[in-house]
Structures are given as structure tokens and as C-alpha cells.
Amino acid sequence: MRSVTSRAVLGIVAVVLTGAPLAVALQPARFGGALVVATSSDPGTLNGGITTASPAHTVADSIYNGLVQLDAQLKPTPDLAERWTIAPDGRAYTFTLARDVRWHDGQPFTASDVKFTYEQVLLKYHARTRGGLESVLESVDAPTPTTVIFRFKRPFGAFLQRADVTEAPILPKHLYEGTDILQNPHNATPVGTGPFKFKEWTRGSQVVLVKNETYFKKGLPVLDQVIFRVLPQASLSMVALERGEVDYLDTLPPADVPRMRASKAFTILPTLAGPGGSFCINTGVFNLTHPPLDNLKVRQAIYYAINREFMVLAVLGGLGRVATAPVSAGVRWAHNASLPPYPHDVARANALLDEAGFGRGAGGVRFRLTYIAATPQIHSAEVIRDNLRDVGIDVNVVPLEFTAAQERTFVRKDFDLAFVSYCNGPDPDIGVKRMYVSSNIQPVLFSNGASYRNPRVDELFDLAAGSLDLAVRGKHYREIQEIVWRDLPYFWLVETFRDVGFNHDLRDPQYWAGNIAERAYWVKPR
Amino acid sequence: MSLLTYSVRRVVVAVPMLLSVAVLTFVLVHIAPGDPAYYLAGDGGTPAYYALIRQKFGLDRPLPEQLARYLWTVAHGDFGRSLQQGQPVLSLIITRVPATLLLVGSAFVVSAVVGVAIGALVAPRANGFADRAVLGTTALGSALPVFWTGLLLALLFSLRLGWFPVQGMMSSRGSPAGWARAVDVLHHLILPMTALAVQPLAAFSRLMRLKMLEALAEPFILTARAKGLPNARVMLQAARNAVLPVVTVIGGHAGALVTGAVLTETVFAWPGLGRLALDATLTRDYPVVMGVVVIASVGTVIINLVTDLAYAAVDPRITYA
Numbered sequence: 054m055r056s057v058t059s060r061a062v063l064g065i066v067a068v069v070l071t072g073a074p075l076a077v078a079l080q081p082a083r084f085g086g087a088l089v090v091a092t093s094s095d096p097g098t099l100n101g102g103i104t105t106a107s108p109a110h111t112v113a114d115s116i117y118n119g120l121v122q123l124d125a126q127l128k129p130t131p132d133l134a135e136r137w138t139i140a141p142d143g144r145a146y147t148f149t150l151a152r153d154v155r156w157h158d159g160q161p162f163t164a165s166d167v168k169f170t171y172e173q174v175l176l177k178y179h180a181r182t183r184g185g186l187e188s189v190l191e192s193v194d195a196p197t198p199t200t201v202i203f204r205f206k207r208p209f210g211a212f213l214q215r216a217d218v219t220e221a222p223i224l225p226k227h228l229y230e231g232t233d234i235l236q237n238p239h240n241a242t243p244v245g246t247g248p249f250k251f252k253e254w255t256r257g258s259q260v261v262l263v264k265n266e267t268y269f270k271k272g273l274p275v276l277d278q279v280i281f282r283v284l285p286q287a288s289l290s291m292v293a294l295e296r297g298e299v300d301y302l303d304t305l306p307p308a309d310v311p312r313m314r315a316s317k318a319f320t321i322l323p324t325l326a327g328p329g330g331s332f333c334i335n336t337g338v339f340n341l342t343h344p345p346l347d348n349l350k351v352r353q354a355i356y357y358a359i360n361r362e363f364m365v366l367a368v369l370g371g372l373g374r375v376a377t378a379p380v381s382a383g384v385r386w387a388h389n390a391s392l393p394p395y396p397h398d399v400a401r402a403n404a405l406l407d408e409a410g411f412g413r414g415a416g417g418v419r420f421r422l423t424y425i426a427a428t429p430q431i432h433s434a435e436v437i438r439d440n441l442r443d444v445g446i447d448v449n450v451v452p453l454e455f456t457a458a459q460e461r462t463f464v465r466k467d468f469d470l471a472f473v474s475y476c477n478g479p480d481p482d483i484g485v486k487r488m489y490v491s492s493n494i495q496p497v498l499f500s501n502g503a504s505y506r507n508p509r510v511d512e513l514f515d516l517a518a519g520s521l522d523l524a525v526r527g528k529h530y531r532e533i534q535e536i537v538w539r540d541l542p543y544f545w546l547v548e549t550f551r552d553v554g555f556n557h558d559l560r561d562p563q564y565w566a567g568n569i570a571e572r573a574y575w576v577k578p579r
Numbered sequence: 580m581s582l583l584t585y586s587v588r589r590v591v592v593a594v595p596m597l598l599s600v601a602v603l604t605f606v607l608v609h610i611a612p613g614d615p616a617y618y619l620a621g622d623g624g625t626p627a628y629y630a631l632i633r634q635k636f637g638l639d640r641p642l643p644e645q646l647a648r649y650l651w652t653v654a655h656g657d658f659g660r661s662l663q664q665g666q667p668v669l670s671l672i673i674t675r676v677p678a679t680l681l682l683v684g685s686a687f688v689v690s691a692v693v694g695v696a697i698g699a700l701v702a703p704r705a706n707g708f709a710d711r712a713v714l715g716t717t718a719l720g721s722a723l724p725v726f727w728t729g730l731l732l733a734l735l736f737s738l739r740l741g742w743f744p745v746q747g748m749m750s751s752r753g754s755p756a757g758w759a760r761a762v763d764v765l766h767h768l769i770l771p772m773t774a775l776a777v778q779p780l781a782a783f784s785r786l787m788r789l790k791m792l793e794a795l796a797e798p799f800i801l802t803a804r805a806k807g808l809p810n811a812r813v814m815l816q817a818a819r820n821a822v823l824p825v826v827t828v829i830g831g832h833a834g835a836l837v838t839g840a841v842l843t844e845t846v847f848a849w850p851g852l853g854r855l856a857l858d859a860t861l862t863r864d865y866p867v868v869m870g871v872v873v874i875a876s877v878g879t880v881i882i883n884l885v886t887d888l889a890y891a892a893v894d895p896r897i898t899y900a
Contacts, residue, residue: 089751095858097663105621180624187625235635236665256664256674257858258850259751280751284848285858288730292738292745299751454861457612464614487623497629498622 086579087278091290091299100240101222103178112260112281114567117222117245127479129213143208143521150199154269156225157250164195169226208519211482219567248274248571275574301555307370321554325383332381332477337544338502343469352541354405358444360397368432376545379534381477386527389534402444419445422469427458430472464496486514505542593880604872615863659866668870679851683836685772690780691829698787699818720781725839729774729846743770746848771847775839779832790821830886834879
């Protein structure tokens with residue numbers, strides 16, 4: 054589970070990363086059959102409305118719908134809502150829902166399901182939706198069976214990106230009303246409106262979904278079955294893919310990618326979306342409350358001391374690129390491309406540390422720092438330790454299991470430096486704002502870990518969220534980046550990619566979205 | 580002392596031991612870093628939200644109170660509900676037991692039978708080619724950790740040769756019934772079972788070889804030969820004496836096999852108890868971790884008891900005092 058689990062994302066894919074066109078050949082025939090998708094752990098629950106954990110959403114997002122769906126360019130497109138209007142003052146969103154939508158048990162879907170889901174489920178139990186909306190959302194009204202109106206306390210420009218199936222799956226009111234939502238039996242036997250219906254769940258082994266024959270989107274889905282197979286071991290997942298035991302892996306181990314590319318049997322697409330988040334940046338967190346990290350020159354020296362090109366090549370196997378701004382280059386409208394670089398410059402780092410008054414002591418050591426890193430990121434942390442040793446900073450790397458590392462960083466704040474993968478998500482209001490605004494200095498995972506405070510930055514984030522004009526929002530986000538790039542509460546290391554791999558005969562999996570199989574089909578009978 | 584009295588006494592002695600295991604495990608899993616609320620609810624929430632989740636699942640109560648509540652419910656046969664899955668722990672465990680029993684049981688039988696047979700067969704021609712080959716191979720076999728053996732077997736027999744599936748207990752496509760289903764499970768079983776059996780098999784065969792060599796040097800073997808008994812009968816006689824300490828060691832390995840099963844089940848995505856325990860540990864699903872440990876401890880106590888009883892069956896000289 055990484056920071057922003059929004060599966061929405063980036064189909065920039067091949068075009069941006071490799072320069073090659075997507076080149077999916079036109080195929081006249083579309084076949085159904087079964088698609089076997091590998092997932093790294095058992096979903097735990099099949100109710101995506103009560104958790105943001107990615108194993109649950111990997112499966113549940115094919116059973117439910119959101120009001121909107123995000124396309125490969127992150128643009129909201131119709132899902133349960135066939136169209137919407139936004140009030141000129143940005144304080145009301147009116148959705149017109151698709152007609153003739155039915156729940157998998159045959160009951161009609163109406164606007165009251167949406168109102169109920171938001172009020173009784175998402176705003177209570179979906180961590181991100183509750184965290185992002187509870188302070189700004191005023192009311193949800195369902196004046197007709199096909200109309201839902203969301204009213205906000207102030208103009209709110211980042212709502213649609215929060216309304217897809219990952220951030221806000223719509224649940225059936227008739228099965229959840231008046232029950233203990235967290236213990237409802239339908240959390241294990243879900244009834245949705247989505248393209249696939251729940252068939253069976255063999256815990257620890259697989260979840261089988263079957264085609265929803267009465268899906269409200271004409272001609273979809275094509276596949277007859279989607280089977281989510283639990284495969285905890287990444288390297289053997291590759292063997293399973295190569296043997297055809299599974300058809301789809303959403304993250305290929307980097308070491309296996311060159312071999313897989315040589316085979317014509319698989320389609321491999323690099324993407325900035327991760328299984329647990331999108332537009333992720335491996336980020337170093339400075340604990341600004343711990344001297345000497347409250348000294349800007351020390352922070353600048355540390356940033357200059359790190360060889361990020363080496364990190365991309367040696368640790369990530371090329372699956373990443375050096376971060377050049379606090380917002381990912383993938384979020385093009387918000388990314389600031391004109392910030393001065395922080396190249397690897399040991400001499401400059403040493404000079405800055407000398408200027409800051411931290412001369413070398415015994416053994417050439419200037420001072421010592423504790424560096425918290427989760428075990429998957431330990432090799433990057435080791436590179437940083439070696440780089441910092443070169444400038445006289447002695448780093449003690451503390452490797453911890455993933456959530457233990459996040460807890461020590463964000464809840465206990467017991468660190469000098471920490472290594473965190475912050476995912477920007479489809480909108481900076483979701484995944485970027487939380488890192489910088491002073492109101493988010495709180496004991497919560499993936500919050501403002503640096504304890505950074507800057508009133509102008511707080512103000513700019515509010516201005517950006519309050520505008521509906523992307524150009525205006527982009528301008529505010531670029532100004533924010535100029536400020537934080539100067540203040541350096543974090544050091545942004547590498548924008549990480551992943552490679553998704555699937556059987557060459559499979560077409561149109563929406564690998565950037567929660568609902569990967571809605572449009573997918575086979576080009577040969579299976 | 581009768582067999583029954585002996586067994587009852589062993590069970591009574593086991594109670595405080597099981598209680599200690601439960602308390603120790605409870606304390607260990609709770610002091611390990613990692614808050615179950617984050618695994619349950621995911622990231623991005625407010626402190627108030629996580630506090631609500633903790634309160635809903637009783638995780639906000641003081642540790643001694645949580646421990647007392649837990650022991651009280653377990654004493655009444657209720658292992659609680661999984662935090663992650665919302666299901667009763669006992670039913671989660673029961674659904675996983677057959678897969679683990681099949682894996683561990685088959686690995687246990689294969690390693691014991693084949694290990695003892697190999698040891699018995701090579702011992703009479705000690706230092707011969709077969710003996711040296713077995714010594715070399717088993718030295719390697721005992722040194723290889725199970726996850727490594729598993730990966731090597733998978734690469735060779737699944738990826739290169741394509742003989743066996745690499746994951747799961749049954750094919751995901753189609754749902755065979757009857758014999759076809761049994762064959763499908765067996766097909767999936769071979770690699771994980773072999774991976775799990777390699778280490779104990781190596782240990783058993785080396786021990787059996789050693790004990791067999793000792794037995795063959797005993798005066799009663801000389802007497803048997805002098806009396807003109809056929810070689811096969813002599814070997815059987817020696818083997819019967821040699822196998823006694825080996826049975827004890829085999830029984831002692833049951834616990835190690837269960838430990839190995841955790842790794843094997845993870846490597847081969849075998850949906851058994853070990854995987855359940857590992858997943859539960861990684862997501863801080865305390866009731867499931869506790870349930871698996873307590874039930875596995877009960878299982879180990881039973882297996883050890885059965886081993887001791889089997890000891891008597893093999894050697895009539897043994898009595899229970």
C-alpha cells in the first residue's frame with residue numbers, strides 16, 4: 054500500500070517513456086474467455102468503500118463503479134454519471150446518472166445509493182475521501198432518482214478526480230442501510246453495478262468474477278471471467294506469466310524485463326502508475342525540527358551530495374528518472390519544468406557544510422544522522438549513506454518493515470532523514486498538498502512528514518483547490534514548487550516507473566485504472 | 580503406568596506450556612511496530628478516523644485487558660474474528676488446514692520413508708560409490724534453505740522443462756471434478772512437497788545410515804550371520820534396531836516442517852496455514868496470528884505425543900514411567 058492508491062493514471066506509458074507509439078494493431082475479432090490477473094496478496098475485504106488498501110481495490114474496483122472514470126490522460130469521463138455540470142462559483146457539482154443501471158442482484162440503482170454511500174460509508178470509512186472531503190463538503194442531495202448534487206462550503210476544483218471507483222465506489226443502499234458497515238456480510242460477497250459480478254472467493258488463493266450480462270455500458274464487458282490469483286512471490290509470478298498460468302502482472306520485477314521484452318509472447322508497457330499509487334516520487338524527508346536539518350545550507354548540501362543518476366541505474370535498473378521538481382513531470386499541467394537543477398556536486402556540498410559551520414571532526418565526520426528506510430527501499434538508502442559519507446555525514450540507516458518505517462517517520466517522528474515514496478495521484482490536491490500544508494502536520498501516514506510550515510504555501514494550495522481553471526491552478530502549483538524547491542523541506546530523488554506485463558493476445562486492459570478489465574478482450578479464442 | 584495415564588499426564592503438562600506460548604506470542608505481536616488500523620483502513624485518513632477504527636476493533640484498550648479478554652474467549656473455544664477479513668479465526672484456520680496437512684503430511688511421509696530407505700540401503704556398502712554420492716547430495720540438501728530449493732525447482736521443472744505448475748493448489752482456469760481434480764492437486768503438490776521434503780530427507784537418510792552402520796557392527800548381527808540367516812533378514816534386523824532413534828528425530832522434525840511450510844507456501848502460493856500466518860503477521864491481524872500459533876502449538880504437542888507412542892510400538896522394551 055503506497056501513499057495515493059488512486060489507480061487512476063498514466064497511460065502516458067510508452068509514448069512518453071520510450072518514444073514509441075502504443076501501436077495496438079486493429080483486431081477485427083474480440084473474444085471473451087477468462088483473464089487471470091496476479092495479485093500479490095489476498096484482498097481481505099471486497100468493499101472498496103471502507104479501505105484504501107490496494108489489494109482490496111485490485112479486485113473490488115472491477116465489481117463497482119464510481120461516478121466518473123479517469124481516462125489514460127487522467128481526464129474524468131462518464132461512469133455511473135453520464136454527464137455533470139459545475140456551478141460557475143465552483144461550489145456545486147450536479148451529476149446526471151446513467152439510466153437503467155441495476156445492481157447485480159437486480160435492484161435498480163438510483164441517486165439515493167450515491168447519497169447513502171457518500172454520507173454513510175465514504176465520509177466515515179474511506180480514509181482518503183473522508184480526509185479530503187469532510188472539511189469542504191457541505192451536503193449531498195438526491196432530488197430525483199437520476200440527479201445528485203454535491204454542495205461545497207467553498208469553491209472546490211479537485212472533486213472529479215476523487216470520484217472514480219478507487220476513491221469513491223458506490224455501494225447498494227438496500228444492502229448496507231441500517232447495518233454495521235464494517236461487518237456487513239456483503240463485504241465478502243459484494244453486490245455492485247460493475248462489469249463483473251462476484252462468483253467465489255477462495256481465501257488466500259483466488260477470487261473469481263464473472264461477466265455482468267446486464268452491464269449498463271453497451272457491449273461491455275467482453276471477457277467472461279476475471280480471476281484474481283494470489284501470488285505473493287514476485288519472481289515466481291514471472292514464471293507463472295511465462296507458463297501461461299496467469300495472463301496479467303501489474304508489476305514486473307525489473308531484472309526480468311529485458312528477458313521478457315525479447316519474447317514476442319508478452320506486451321510490456323512502462324507506466325508511471327504503481328499498483329499502490331500514481332506519479333510516485335521516491336522522496337527524502339528532512340525532519341526540520343531536528344538540528345542541523347533546520348539549517349537550509351545543510352539541506353542543500355545533502356541534496357547536492359546525492360548521486361541520483363547512479364541510483365536510477367544501479368538500484369532501480371533504469372525504472373525511474375531523476376526528479377526535477379516537487380510535482381511529477383507526469384502531471385504536466387502542474388509540473389514546474391523551469392527549476393534550477395540540483396546536480397551531484399560533492400565539492401559544493403562540502404563547501405556548503407563548511408559555510409554552515411559544520412567542519413570535519415574526528416575521522417572526517419561532521420555530524421551523524423539517523424535514516425529510516427523501509428526494507429524495499431533499503432538499497433536506495435544505502436546509496437545515500439555512501440554519498441553522504443563522502444561529504445563527512447555519518448548516516449545510520451535503520452531498515453524497518455514497510456508500515457513500521459512509515460509509523461516511525463510519521464507518527465513517532467523519530468528520525469532525522471526518512472525515505473518515503475510519495476505518490477502525487479491524479480491531482481496535486483490529493484497527493485501533493487498533504488506533504489506541505491501546515492494543517493497536515495499530524496501523526497498520520499504520508500502527512501507533512503518534514504513538519505514544514507510556510508503560510509504562503511498554505512494559501513497557494515487553497516487558491517489552487519478553489520479554482521476550476523486548470524491554467525490558474527497550474528500557475529499556483531508552479532509557484533508552490535518554486536518556494537518549496539528553495540526551502541527544501543524534502544529532497545526529491547527519483548520519479549519511479551513500473552512495467553506492466555500481459556499476454557500478447559490480450560487487448561485494452563485499463564492498466565492505469567482500478568477497473569482493469571472492463572474493456573479488455575482476447576484476440577484469439579481462449 | 581498405563582498408556583492412557585501417561586497420555587493424560589502429557590496433556591496436562593502441555594496446558595501451562597500452551598498458555599505460556601499464547602501469552603508470549605500475544606505480547607510479541609503487540610509490541611512489534613505497526614498499527615493494525617493502518618492496514619485495515621489504508622492511508623490518507625485523519626487521526627480521529629484511525630482512533631475510531633482502533634476503538635471499533637477494541638485495539639484502544641490497555642494491553643493486559645486485551646490479553647485477558649483474549650484468553651477468556653479462547654478458553655471458551657472462540658478464537659475471535661480476523662481484523663482484516665471479518666471472518667471467525669477458527670473457520671479461516673479450518674479452511675486452510677487441509678492444504679497444509681496435505682503439503683506437510685506428504686513431505687513428512689516422503690522424507691521419512693525415502694530418507695530411511697536410502698540410509699538403510701547405502702549403509703551396508705559404506706564408502707562405495709552410491710554411499711559417497713548420497714553423502715555428498717544429502718550434505719548439499721541439508722544446507723539448502725527451503726525457499727532457495729523451491730526457487731531452483733521451479734526454475735528447472737516449471738520454467739525450463741514445463742513439467743509442473745509453479746503456483747497454487749489447483750488450476751485457476753476450469754474446475755475439474757473427481758479424479759481429474761485429485762490429479763490436478765497432485766500435479767500442483769509435487770514441487771512444493773519436494774522443496775519441503777529435501778532438508779528432512781537429507782537429515783533422515785544421513786542419520787539412518789549412521790545408525791545402520793552402528794547396528795551392523797553389533798554382536799547380534801554377527802550372531803545372526805553365523806547362524807546362517809539370509810542377508811535380507813539380517814538387514815531387516817539391523818534396520819529395525821537402527822530406526823528407533825531415527826523415529827524420535829523424525830517426530831522432532833514435525834515442528835520444523837510446519838516452519839518450512841510457511842516459506843514453501845509463500846514461494847509456491849500454496850493456500851495453507853503458513854501463508855495465512857505470514858499474511859496475518861504482515862498486516863498485524865493479531866487474532867489470526869494468535870489463532871495459528873495456538874493451534875499449531877497444540878498440533879506440535881499432539882505430534883510429539885504420537886511420536887513417543889510410536890516409539891513404544893517400534894520397541895517393546897520401552898515402557899512409560
